[in-house]
Amino acid sequence: MSVLRLFTACLLLMPLAAQAKAPVIEIEIRNHLFQPEEVLIPAHTKVKLVVYNRDKTPEEFESYELNREKVIMGGRKANIFIGPLEPGVYPFFGEFNPKTAQGRVVAQ
């Protein structure tokens, strides 16, 4: 019976349903640069970033402040969900080209 209880608990503890649709903001990686570099989002709101990598080489969207790390293969896109965030500036960068690929999310 314990096994049955375990499975029941596992299933019911899983996320019950998707949340309300998050606003979508698109970002491009082109020539190892994020475009735009500054992304404005509403504070206290979950946002879906769709990051298109227009380069042929992979890039990694990384931000400790946003608690996100995601590799985007060349010519592909990735969905990155961030927030809800307190008002402030949250830097991000491309781990494979950290000197050029830099940007920031501004929650306001």
Added chain:
Amino acid sequence: MMPVDNALRLALLIAFLHAVRTPLAGADGSSIDKVYHPYVEQLEWELEWRATHADRDPLSSVKRLQQHRLGLGRAISEYVFVEAYLIGTQSADDSLELEAYEVEVLWQLSEQGEYAVDYGLLFELEKEHGEDIWEASSALLLEKELGRFSVTANLGLTYEGGDDIVNEWETALAMQARYRYSPRFEPALEFYAGEDTLGAGPVIGGREKLGGLQALTWQLGVVLGMDEDTADYTVRALLEYEF
């Protein structure tokens, strides 16, 4: 998420905690190891060593029991990570020797932050060296971000079988509450419950970037036994080289 959902989840978690403390059969071994996060980093290779050191195992009376795991892993897709381990043990009376082999697959099921809770699955298959003992495990990995805190739970179900062991089911729970202070230093509290384990304690960890995809991750913690079947203290350590 509605408050009623949170109340439901809390009630179910309490039910699960009761379930993992209810013996299913003659169980064996400490479940103190590490807490898995439900994420995969594409393109990543990983060389990992982790170890536990228990001062005295109350069930076997073995002193200074150590378990070492040496693993090599690779992300084979955006959402799947595979790792193979060699597992060795040593104690006050026995030198280090190979104990088992293990293969594990971590499957990320949701994008980080997409739902109220991030979730994934972990599958493990372990074979004891020189004995007909097999262990097949699965675990549901859950993680919730709460500001600068990340709370993680691993809910595990294991089947042990073979000619050299009594076939049995086991359940386990591992939880971690981590504060993301800085990439190089993150304090955490961990809790472990299983057939022969009930313990909790502090863990510290960090990550040092080495350029490109390379990074070194470390963790060090002490889990204090909370019942008579669990060692008074178990030190656990982890070192990961990502490349």
